[in-house]
Amino acid sequence: MNQKFTDFIAPIRHKNIAIAVSGGADSLALLHMSMMAGLKIVALHVNHKLRPDADADAAHVQSMANAWGIDIQILTWAGDKPNTGIEDAARTARYKLMTDYCQKNGIDILMVAHHADDQIETFLMNLARGSGVYGLAAMRPITIRDGIKIMRPLLTIRREELRTYCVDHGITFVHDEMNDDEHYARVRMRRRRACLTKELGISDDRILLAIKNLGRTRDALDDYIAQRQENLVHDNRAIFDAFFLFDEAPDIRLKLLGNLLHQIGGNNYPPRLDALERALKRLGGDCKFTLGGCVLRRLGEKILIAPEGARTSFKVRKGNEKTKQHSKA
Numbered sequence: 001m002n003q004k005f006t007d008f009i010a011p012i013r014h015k016n017i018a019i020a021v022s023g024g025a026d027s028l029a030l031l032h033m034s035m036m037a038g039l040k041i042v043a044l045h046v047n048h049k050l051r052p053d054a055d056a057d058a059a060h061v062q063s064m065a066n067a068w069g070i071d072i073q074i075l076t077w078a079g080d081k082p083n084t085g086i087e088d089a090a091r092t093a094r095y096k097l098m099t100d101y102c103q104k105n106g107i108d109i110l111m112v113a114h115h116a117d118d119q120i121e122t123f124l125m126n127l128a129r130g131s132g133v134y135g136l137a138a139m140r141p142i143t144i145r146d147g148i149k150i151m152r153p154l155l156t157i158r159r160e161e162l163r164t165y166c167v168d169h170g171i172t173f174v175h176d177e178m179n180d181d182e183h184y185a186r187v188r189m190r191r192r193r194a195c196l197t198k199e200l201g202i203s204d205d206r207i208l209l210a211i212k213n214l215g216r217t218r219d220a221l222d223d224y225i226a227q228r229q230e231n232l233v234h235d236n237r238a239i240f241d242a243f244f245l246f247d248e249a250p251d252i253r254l255k256l257l258g259n260l261l262h263q264i265g266g267n268n269y270p271p272r273l274d275a276l277e278r279a280l281k282r283l284g285g286d287c288k289f290t291l292g293g294c295v296l297r298r299l300g301e302k303i304l305i306a307p308e309g310a311r312t313s314f315k316v317r318k319g320n321e322k323t324k325q326h327s328k329a
Contacts, residue, residue, distance in 0.1 A: 002157055002161070002165070005033050005037075005153050005154065005157065006037065008153040009034070009037060009039065009153055012039075012109060012151070013037070013038070013039060014040070015039075015040070015108060016040050016042075016106065016107045016108070016109070017034070017040060017041050017042075017109045017110075017111055018042050018043075018044050018098065018102050018107045018109070018111070019031050019041050019042070019043050019110075019111045020045075020098060020112045020113065021044065021045050021061050021065070021072075022045070022046075022057070022061075022174075023045070023057045023058075023060050023061045023064075023173060023174040024113075024173050024174060024175070025159075025162050025163045025165075025166045025173040026113040026114075026115055026154065026159065026162050027112075027113040028061075028171050028173050029113070029154075029162040029163075029171070030113040030153070030162075031065070032068070032165075032171060033165070034111070035068050035069075042070070042071045042072065042073060043061065043065045043071070044072075044073050044075060044097075044098050044101060044110075045057075045058055045061045045062070045073070045074050045075065046077060046093075047074055047076045047077065048077045048090050048093070048094070049076065049078075049081075050086070057174045060172070060174055061074075061174075064172070075097040075098065075101060076097075077090070077093045077094070077097065087184060092268065095145055095146070095268070096146070098110055099145055099146035099147070099148045100146075102148045103148065107148070108148065108149055109148070109149045109151055110149070110150050110151070111151045112151070112152055113154055114154065114155060115154040115155060116155060116156055116157055116158045116159070116204075116208060117158060117159040117190075117204075118155075118159075119138045119139060119211055120193065120204055120208065121186055121189050121190055123207055123210070124189050124193065124207075125185060125189055126138070128185075128189075130273075131273060132251060132254070132273055133214055133217055133218050133221065133251065136210075136211070136214050138214075139155060141153070141155055146268075221251065221255060224252065225252060225255050225259065228248075228256060229256060229259055229260070232260070233260070233264060236264055236306070236307060237304065237307070238260055238305045238306075239302060240302070240303055241301055241302065242298065242301050242302070242303055244256075244303075245257060245280070253280060254273065254280065257279060257280060258271060258276050260294075260305050261291060261296075261305065262292070264293075264294050264305055264306065265292040265307065266293060266307070271292040275292075279291050282296075283296065283303060285298065286299055286300070290308050293307065293308050294308055295307070295309075295310070
């Protein structure tokens, strides 16, 4: 068994854990390693009903789990599917189905099989978007989604190692033909990534090192921002002096605003960097607008953030006079 995986799971050996299993080599390797480690697990497979082989893949995952004596649940994405943005919509639906199952069954941890090559691809895709530290630091080993802890124990393990693990243990895995479809940016990135090494000498190991270093910077920023943000939100809204944002360095300012919108708006992700930059420009003077499921308003030196559609009120001081402002956001 991979020592990196063993070290990662040591603190959670006695927890009830769900494992996302697509049927590919990565997720089946994760499921098998978890079984061999003696973890208390249930496998979750989401059938998106998007491909002709979707039902066959679900049956394969079920047969593997049954052969290993692992409880498995097949979750189906029912209903109409969007014509555009299908990749993001499928991801959102997949996580929602799995976190709902975890909530209903008293499971606090969902493990997913993102690995080192996924990290590299995420870094490059975010680099192409012009992301800052948070995007370039790629995926975190542990995040929270819908109240469930999402854990990624394979982020330091390469894709080829996981395929070798499956071959060595006689594990038959399925191939998702969507991984060959160059309509998807991640597939194009994956197929051309080798050019960085061959033509520019930028190896995968160097990219992983950069991700690790950027991750340390991100964590240091997070510690500071958490202290600044503590106890700022009450009754799912925040009212604060403008200097709370504008006296900070630009990166911290952006992250503070993003965190507040994420927390109050309730979306899975904060708004993109460019949207946050535009919002900060507007907050430089009196304004009122919406972003990320929130209404943002500045009046004088006070800024308010509340859920979109909520009734809002706050006090501002102009000269020696206090004025109470009411609005329906």
